[in-house]
Amino acid sequence: MTRAVFFDVDFTLIHPGPAFQGQGYAEFCARHGVAVDALRFDGAVAEASSVLHTDGGVYDPAIFVDYTMRIIEGMGGAGPGVRAAALDLYDAWAACHHFTMYEEVPDVLRELHAEGYKIGLISNTQRSLVTFERHFALDGLFAVAISSSDHGFMKPHPSIFEEGLRRAGVSAPEAVMVGDSVPHDIAGALRLGMRGVLVARSGLSRGAPPDVPVIQSLRELKAHL
Numbered sequence: 001m002t003r004a005v006f007f008d009v010d011f012t013l014i015h016p017g018p019a020f021q022g023q024g025y026a027e028f029c030a031r032h033g034v035a036v037d038a039l040r041f042d043g044a045v046a047e048a049s050s051v052l053h054t055d056g057g058v059y060d061p062a063i064f065v066d067y068t069m070r071i072i073e074g075m076g077g078a079g080p081g082v083r084a085a086a087l088d089l090y091d092a093w094a095a096c097h098h099f100t101m102y103e104e105v106p107d108v109l110r111e112l113h114a115e116g117y118k119i120g121l122i123s124n125t126q127r128s129l130v131t132f133e134r135h136f137a138l139d140g141l142f143a144v145a146i147s148s149s150d151h152g153f154m155k156p157h158p159s160i161f162e163e164g165l166r167r168a169g170v171s172a173p174e175a176v177m178v179g180d181s182v183p184h185d186i187a188g189a190l191r192l193g194m195r196g197v198l199v200a201r202s203g204l205s206r207g208a209p210p211d212v213p214v215i216q217s218l219r220e221l222k223a224h225l
Helices: 022-030 038-051 061-074 081-093 105-114 129-135 158-168 182-191 218-224
Strands: 004-007 014-016 099-101 118-123 144-147 175-179 195-199
Touching: 004 158, 022 038, 022 061, 022 081, 038 061, 061 081, 105 118, 105 218, 118 129, 118 158, 129 144, 144 158, 158 175, 158 182, 175 182, 175 218, 182 195, 195 218
Parallel strands: 004 118, 004 175, 118 144, 175 195
Antiparallel strands: 014 099
């Protein structure tokens, strides 16, 4: 029986707006005298992805700053302003006004809460999850909210999932982790005995274990609880 449902935040509940697309990067970079080609953004993101660790180590802002620097360099940026622009982008990622909630999310969360499920957030972020809750008018829906910057370890480290289970007062088999990342969200949860549901809004679900449900919208989630 499922008693608790934990959600990743970025790209599961919310998605970044223009500030974190090619033109937005170009504007951040221009403030620091760095010229980039906005059209190279998608390719630069793909190439930089290897910088992001998947072993669930200690939360370190340098990982995300280095990742952002690699994107800027992949867009053609160079010089001392690259690091300054990356630091600005890292700080801006914590600001909720740069993000939009997927349209079905509020209704699904409120429905789960009304039906008695404990709802939690487990996110590899430096963003204040209290601010997130207020900004998106989700007050009172979450029994647990854990950011890796506060906890100390990043998903898929077992301790961040164990902390979520402890705070929710449930056992691993009673909990489901919902997220868009197989290595961070799904694999980490499965190792603890939780169940996982992968959110693949594009329809592509590379790497999902065969027994893990794959959904394109949270409206499909209830069928897997």
